[in-house]
Amino acid sequence: MIDRPILVFDLDDTLYLERDFVRSGFRAVGTHVAQTEGIAGFGEACWELFDSGTRSKVFDAALARAGLPQDEDGIARLVDIYRNHSPEIALANDAAAFLSGGDRSTRAIITDGPEKTQKAKIASLRIGGDFGLILTTGSWPAGYGKPHIRAFSQIMNWSGAPPEQHVYIADNPAKDFLAPRQLGWRSIQVNRPGRIHDPVPPAAPYAAEAEVASFDELPRIIGGFT
Known part of the structure; x- marks a missing residue:
């Protein structure tokens, strides 16, 4: 010994x-999108993509699904919110x-x-x-x-x-x-x-x-x- x-x-x-952090981050991003774009369910869409096996460009795919622009600055903002939220x-x-x-x-x-x-x-x-x-x-x-x-x-x-x-x-x-x-x-x-x-x-x-x-x-x- x-x-x-x-x-x-x-x-x-x-x-x-780690998936609990991921889901917490998607909730924070979803709140932001609901407040700025008036679209509900964005965080849930991100989680659905992730849970089904998507591990890269989740925000790109979720934005496309929601009919929102996939511009570089907007995605960078979502990444920043995800990384710097207070995790649950x-x-x-x-x-x-x-x-x-x-x-x-x-x-x-x-x-x-x-x-x-x-x-x-x-x-x-x-x-x-x-x-x-x-x-x-x-x-x-x-x-x-x-x-x-x-x-x-x-x-x-x-x-x-x-x-x-x-x-x-x-x-x-x-x-x-x-x-x-x-x-x-x-x-x-x-x-x-x-x-x-x-x-x-x-x-x-x-x-x-x-x-x-x-x-x-x-x-x-x-x-x-x-």
């Missing part, structure tokens, strides 16, 4: 369901239970995405006090998000612990586990029902060491690491 493991978490689809999200029940105990000095977060957006999520989830360090890679220049090693190296500088004492707990094998594995960390992939990203790693070096469906399984998995 690892002595005093340093548990480092991703945010989206790890501590809460909540921790997954198992994550809330897991975080209710433990030592914040051994817990951290690494999360990609626009800094303001990620900080708004953290504030809405009310978890800022549950972690000793929270790194939002969006505060750095482009290119330093995962799978770059910068954030993981900074975590080790903060903890002062050897690489093998760190465990990264995240959901997206396309980018989450490559860097920590290269540094000698342990890794656990969380496969939540309703997650957005493909749980299948693109190649062996991208795979996590273990997989769980719930944080309820974490103590057993972490306890088995040696």
Whole structure:
């Protein structure tokens, strides 16, 4: 068993369901469109497109469906509202239970995405006090998000612990586990029902060491690491 493991978490689809943020953002955009264009149901149309598998140009498609112009400035405004709204999200029940105990000095977060957006999520989830360090890679220049090693190296500088004492707990094998594995960390992939990203790693070096469906399984998995 690892002595005093340093548990480092991703945010989206790890501590809460990212689709809840998406739906919250679409509601905010829908409110804006209703107020400015007098058209109801825009947020619902965006969600319907997303839920059916559309992952890019959702606003373009929803604007076309509503008979509204798809100009660049208008879409940029919708994106800004989406990214910077006050999200209505909540921790997954198992994550809330897991975080209710433990030592914040051994817990951290690494999360990609626009800094303001990620900080708004953290504030809405009310978890800022549950972690000793929270790194939002969006505060750095482009290119330093995962799978770059910068954030993981900074975590080790903060903890002062050897690489093998760190465990990264995240959901997206396309980018989450490559860097920590290269540094000698342990890794656990969380496969939540309703997650957005493909749980299948693109190649062996991208795979996590273990997989769980719930944080309820974490103590057993972490306890088995040696």
